[in-house]
Amino acid sequence: MSTVSAVAEASHHLKPLISDLGLILMTAGIAVLIFKKLKQPLVLGYLIAGFLAGNHFDFFPSIKDIKSVEIWAEIGIIFLLFSLGLEFSFKKLMKVGGTSSITALTQIIAMVCIGFLVGQWMGWSTMNSIFLGATLSISSTTIILKTFDELGVKSQKFAGNVFGALIVEDIVAIVMLVLLSTVAVSDQISGTSLLQSIFKLVFFLIIWFLGGIFIIPTILKKAKHLLTDEMLLIISLALCLMMVGLAANVGFSPALGAFIMGSIIAETTQAEHIEHLVKPVKDLFGAVFFVSVGMLIDPDTLITYAVPVSIITLVTIFGKALSSTFGALLSGQPLRQSVQTGMSLAQIGEFSFIIASLGISLKVTSDFLYPIVVAVSAVTTFTTPFLVKMADPFAGYLEKKLPRKWIRRIDRYSANAQAIRSVSTWQVVIRAHLLQIVLHTIIITSVILLSSKYVLPLVENSKFGNAIAALITIVIISPFLWALSLRRVAVKEVDQLFEERKYRGPILMLFFIRMGLAVFYIGFLLNIFFSPLIAIFALVMAIVIYLLFPKQLHEQYHKIENHFLTNLNDREQKKIDRRYANLNPWDGHMTTFEISKESNLAGKTLREIKMRELVGVNIAYIKRGEIIIQIPNKNERLFPGDEICVIGTDAQTKEFSKFLTQHEVEVANTITDEIILRQIELTNEEFIGLSVGQSKLRERTHGLLVGVERKGQRMLNPESNIVLEKNDLLWLVGDKKLMAEIFKE
Incomplete structure (x- = not known):
């Protein structure tokens, strides 16, 4: 009886979930068809579908179990960010360069400040104003890609700057999610808390990226011949969800974990294949997410806040266009390309929804903020194609109307900025040493912390357990300790500077700092496992052993480094991506x-x-x-x-x-409805006595005469000089209607 009741209870809970999901997908499917026909962004269709399926529209079946839909939507965010990570890749960020970075950061800082001030001016709370600024600062990758495809401008030079800016915005949006979570939890803006969050984020980003690139591509390469599409999809989603759980355990949003795993897999040789396999899953849950966003659209709220929606829409369009244009000019782009870049980035989209939903989930923003952001996104989605089209003529108009003195100054600044590419030798040395220190400090620290958290509790009460655990940990980190302290970096530049007396002191100081850090980490590790006295003795022994085997440590480190670099560069060896390379200072x-x-x-x-x-x-x-x-x-x-x-x-x-x-071959005007093979007895006097070529059967039937049967003899593919006789059986492949008209029975 209990089993029956349990089944009935499960069925009772399952029924609304299935019916709700069916309603969501049905409305989303209809919306996709309509908006595809209208050539409008599908995201907008999903939002309207959500509004129709929500509880704010009475003339349509409504969702019953909102909680279940919210869970589906959260899963949708995870897969959306995972797919975004697959398209992202950290190497793309490193290739973006100063132009796109300056453009994106200028626009983000400006819009965060403008959004916050507009919110305060309208009398909103501090938290609502902060989240408003954050949502207005991130442009929509989906909308821009679709617009560029439709208008055919992806090959133009300014598009490279736009795509680079979008990459920077994506990573800044991830940082924003972390910082906004910190601000929301503490309910105040604390410089110390924000710095701690940033350091924590950087620490985990680097360690996850290094560890992921070292391990995951190796596993996928080793198992390549065993992996079917089904297995590859399952493994990819499993890796994504594992990273989501890991991110949640250390206090970050699940979306961050999904994005990180996507960006790690993006560096593998199977990235495109995995992206193709994951796309249907992303499309399914992404549709649910955007539909759930549409459900929150309340007409009463929009009517009440019609004025704020109008103000924020205008602020978004003009603020983002102006700030992005200024950022592009600041980075050294010519006026025309700067205007094209600025007007292309004047919209908000999917990341704005995610940031707004974070405020709701943390219960720190008002209910009206979300539908306002959705409404602004809908309007700017419509305006984006028009702004991109208008950008070039508007830039030409500015070039004519602005004072010639201004135009000359902009051109001179652009030429000078693009010509500045040299970096001083001292800057090269400093950067190389800082990179060496930061990367290896994070690796060593993470290994020590993992050892203290998971290994130390297991060996605390055993006689030689501490010594064995400490020894294993030192062996693991020893190649990285060698690299931190003794590995030579920027060798040519260091030798060049060392010849000048004024640089000898700073270079020696950098060397001693690196040595000091290595000694500190050895001491820090030993102090965790032993008492201070034993730790000091063990430290001296460890340093002596460490200095006696530099060659072995050098070899071990280079094995690790070469393995990492092979995994990191493996995809590039198979696919050259130079799509947006520029020939500065020319326009090529x-x-x-x-x-x-x-x-x-x-x-x-x-x-x-x-x-x-x-x-x-x-x-x-x-x-x-x-x-x-x-x-x-x-x-x-x-x-x-x-x-x-x-x-x-x-x-x-x-x-x-x-x-x-x-130079593409044009399709013939006559469209064949149906091509068939037909047997016809020749009784039509029109063709009797003519050769196959003279009969023009090929032209008149849009087909072929493939066989002639005469008095029991068969001729396959007859020559054009064969004369047709009465009662011949003709085998014709051609248009059904044309053959019926010519050979009327």
Whole structure:
């Protein structure tokens, strides 16, 4: 009886969950179809679908179990951030460069401040104002990518700066999630708490990244031949959820863990395949998340706060456009590209929803903030394509109307900023030593903390347990201690500076600092496992042994380093990504195009195509499957599916894109409804006595005469000179309607 009641209880709870999920997916599916037809962003369709399925709209079936939907939505955020991490990769961040970083950071700082001040001006609480500033500072990667695809501007030079800025914004948004959580928990803005959160975030980011790159690509490579698509999907999602749990255990948001694991997997050779496998899962839960966002749209709230929505929308469009333009100018971009960059980034999207939902989940923001952010996002989604289209003519208008003195100063500043690329020798030395100290300090500290937390409790009461545990820990960290203290970095630059007397003291100071840190960590470790007196004695012994075996430690460290670097660079060895490389200070840049299957350029040599003569572009390389042909000669042929990287200006690449489109084979105007194989007895006097060629059956039926049967003899694929006779059986492959009209029975 108890089993029956348990089943009934489970069924009672399961029924609303299934019906709610079905309603969500049905409304989302209808919205996708409608918005796809209208050529509008699908995110907007999901929001409207959520509004219709929510409790604020009475003329449509409503969700019954909101709590379950919230759980689905949280899972949706996890998979959205995991997918974003797969597209992100930390190496992309390192390649972004100063231009995009300055643009993004200028815009973020400006919008956080403007959003906060606008919130305060409207009489909102401090926490509402802080979250408003944070939501307005992050642009939408999804909307920008879709807009650029539709308008065909991805090949233009300013697009590279926009994509770089989006990468920086994504990582800043992750940092914001951590900092906002800290502020919300403490309910006040404390400099000490924020610094602790930042140091904690940096510590875990570096250790997770280093450990993940060292381990995960190795596992995937070793098991590559055993992994089916199903297993690879399961392992990827398992790694994602494990990192989510790890992040939650150390006090970070689950979204951060998902993003980190995605960015680690993004460095593996199977990243694209995993991204393809995860996409349906991401799309499913992402749809649930955006629909759940739409459920929070309350028409009464929007009517009540219509004025704040209007004000914040205008602040978002004009504030982000101006601050991004100023940031691009500050980074040394020309006026036209700066304006194009600024007007492209003037919207908010998915990360704004996540930040706003964080405020609700922590119960520190008012209920009206979320629907306001959604409304602003919806409006700016519509305005983005128009702003991108208007950017170029508006930049031209500014160039005409602004004083010539200003234009000359901007051009001079841009040329000077792009020419400044040299870094002093002393800066190179300082950076190399700081990187060495920070990375190895974090690795050593993490190993010691793990040892003290998990190993020490196991050996505390045993006779030689402490000594064995301490010895194992020292052996593990010894290669990193050697690298921290004795490994030479920036060798050429250090030797060059050491010849100058004024730099000898600082260089020796850097060496002693590194040695001192190594000794400190050995002492710190031994002090955890032993009493102070024994620790001092063991420290002396450890230092002596440590100095006696530098060669072995050197070899061991380089094995670890080479393994890490191999994993880190393995993907790049298989795929060159130079899509947004620039040729500064000129306007030239590198862009990739694909030769379509319908192109009549396929099979021709570069000499025959004359790209350089007709359009003005040069080809840097041709990627054909896994083969890369660098600097191809004029006798090289193009094939369908080839990916070609061309060098040219915005105008030249735009012209080349048109050139490729013009050389695609056009589809015939007559569309065949149905092609069939039909046997026809020849009784029509029109064809009797004519040869196959004279009958023009091919042209009239849009098909082929594949066989003739005459007096028991069969002719397969008859020649064009075969004369047709009465009562011949013709085997024709062609248009069903045309054959029926010609051979009326």
